[in-house]
Amino acid sequence: MIETGKLLDQARERSGLSDFGEEDFLEPLSRLVDSINRECELSPIGEQAVPEMLLTQLVNRLEIESWYARHPEIDDEQIVAPVFTASLPRTGTTALGFIMAQDPETRVLRNWEAYHPCPPPESATEHNDPRIAVAQRESDGLEAMVPELVNMLPRSVTGPEECYIIKSYAFSAYGFDAIINVPSYVEWLVHSKDVLLSGYRYHRRVLKLLQWHCPPRRWSLRTPEHLFSMDAIDEVYPDARFIMTHRDPAKALASVCSLLYEIRRAHVLNPQPEAHGKRQQEYWALGLERALAFRDRVGEARFFDISHKRQVIDPAEQIRPLYEKLGWDYDDGLTARIKQWQEGTPRRPHPVSPGFFGLDPEDIAQRYRFYSERFAAFL
Secondary structure (H helix, E strand, O other), X not given: OOOHHHHHXXXXXXXXXXXXXXXXXHHHHHHHHHHHHHHOOEOHHHHHHHHHHHHHHHHHHHHHHHHHHHOHHHHHOOOOOOEEEOOOOXXXXXXXXXXXXXXXXXXXXXXXXXXXXXXXXXXXXXOOOHHHHHHHHHHHHHHHHOOOHHHHOOOOOOOEOOOHHHHHHHOOOHHHHHOOOOHHHHHHHHOOHHHHHHHHHHHHHHHHHHHOOOOOOOEEEEOHHHHHHHHHHHHHOOOOEEEEEEOOHHHHHHHHHHHHHHHHHHHEOOOOHHHHHHHHHHHHHHHHHHHHHHHHHHOXXXXXXXXXXXXXXXXXXXXHHHHHHXXXXXXXXXXXXXXXXXXXXXXXXXXXXXXXXXOOHHHHHHHOHHHHOOOHHHO
């Protein structure tokens, strides 16, 4: 049994700090812990890893707030016109993150600094920071538990990471459901606008810290769960632009269920593939509905679409028009770096079984028709 109060006390003891900042994280943390205790039968690995994960997130939050207390000028940092990739999972968002990272003028949220944000990174040491080695050991440990990860997506501790990592410091992250079975927490979260908004306010707080001594400041950010919260993103980042990658929803859902199953079964005794598959099908449809409603409201000027199929074949040709729309300079050197990354990152198709996850192609086609018909040219 995990206890919220005990976690808070342990975080204070481990860090030697006491100020968690705004208290709006307490309700989502408590709801997450309650969901874990009631709905999630942790495996022996999960019994150790999950409380440690929550404790580490709390310690990171304490350290972030300590840096702000000692250096209030961090809050003067401006996050200007960030670009958010917000799409169905398994539609090329991870690859796109790595492609965008090939431009030295673009700042991405790197794995090592997302998981270890303090002390804030410095330009002089960003490529040999000792936390890189720590993150590599952690990544190696995860791959030892979930060997299939290496075949499922590009991975690098110095490469781009998903934003849900830093949103988890506010405990406002759909990504917890990727690791453990917390359906009531997810159901509450995706319908709690204030909590989603607080998650992005803390997201901005972390980005300010990370760019303080470590530019560039032209952020390219990604996580599929941005779909649920474009209104919140718009409130926190009113000049944000958005990229949507597109793929046949049936293929994307089968692939994400397969990926999450591999991760979840390391942490829980019963990963509930069919129930989880049905939830994935419904929640991502909800995310798309919200995102497209937002898109219709604000207009097309802030959006750019990329076909997963075309990105796989020639990623540079997808990026050129994106740069033109963003007003960014594109040169042949970037094409060469993208090609080098692509050649060094071979695709490794992995088998998926939609029926194992309770996914029916006809049901998916019906539920996602609003999306598939609108973006047929990109699927």
